[in-house]
Amino acid sequence: MLIGTPKEIKNHEYRAGLTPAAVRQLTAAGHQVVVQRDLGTAIGLTDQNYLAAGARVVDTAAEIFATAEMIVKVKEPQPVECKMLRPDQILFTYLHLAPDPEQTRLLLESGAIAIAYETVTGPGGSLPLLAPMSEVAGRMAVQAGAYSLEKSHGGLGILLGGVPGTEAADVVILGGGVVGVNAARMAIGLEANVTVLDRSIDRLRQLDQQFGRRMNTLYADLDSIERAVLKADLVIGAVLVPGAEAPKLVSRELVSRMKKGAVLVDVAIDQGGCFETSRATTHADPTYLVDGVIHYCVANMPGAVARTSTFALNNATLPFTVALANKGWRAALQDDPHLRNGLNVFRGKLTHHALVPAAGQTYLSAELAIAS
Secondary structure, three states, rough: OOEEEOOOOOOOOOOOOOOHHHHHHHHHHEEEEEEEOEEEEHHHEEEHHHHOOEEEEOOOHHHHHHHEEEEEEOOOOHHHOOOOOOOEEEEEOOOOOOOOOOHHHHHOOOOOOEHHHHHOOOOHOOOOOOOHHHHHHHHHHHHHHHHHHHHOOOOOOOOOOOOOOOOOEEEEEEOHHHHHHHHHHHHOOOEEEEEEHHHHHHHHHHHHHHHHHHOOEOOOHEEEEEEHHOOEEEEEEOOOOOOOOOOEEOOHHHHHHHHHHHHEEEHHHHHHHOEEOOOOOOOOOEEEEEEEEEEHHHHHHHHHHHHOOOOOOOOHHHHHHHHHHHHHHHHHHHHHHHHOEEEEEEEEEOOOOOOOOOOOOOEEHHHHHHHH
């Protein structure tokens, strides 16, 4: 199979869909790999590294889209990239389609076979291709929140852990999954007062056993969310409904009653955000104010630590990339129900149950798509 990886073009996105090590693994299996010039230069992966691993280096993304049988990326394709996709071409990347009707429409029109990292599953309902970026984003959320809380950046002027004789900051984390756990670890390490809210009693029990009295756990109902958010100096939105739009847990009215200078970090922004006042921002312009509350809603947070993120992501995606290349999309999806759950778009039809078709769109189960 001819596999292609273009440079990412989203704002301040320096991650690479394939590392030289991944390229070497694919070429050793008999596949051809073509990458765009300077694919990994910004994170210390040179064109010579890719050439030595067996890749061919070309100048433009258009050359890759025009020839590759499978496109391996990191971020969702931008409109100009969607328009270069071809019928039956495999696209393997993050998609986050639920809050993005334009991308959904363009992918449907392309006729491509689009497999989303974020809905590939693992044992026990885990999300193995989302997990490494969730780990990064959870840890970064505390860093971003601490930075935004500084007075020079518009915040309350609070040090997360305080110092002897002063109060530590109150950090509230909505969601006890991978993002929430990693955010909690960072905030606890900085000696903040940490509260995690979740709707799973079993999950709260696990967190209590893991962290003990270093962290408070609360069942996430309307009353507990309101009380926690109003007390908080930093709120981290870490909720996820796989493949679907994130639920809005904090209303505009509740934001208006928060402390002025408090900070909201919405890690769920890729799926539409879990605060009613959230809108996607970029690394170039990461924050904005609503009713005196700072909002940090960068849609590609792990891109800020692109080298770490690239290697962490490739560690998780490579086995699936190799399977798709070795077997072809049909056999790979037939053989692995977890990879099959990643199929979001197939030849003009939506194929993931969490994606509700809009007017004029058609839904087809992944099983029927493969058999067609």
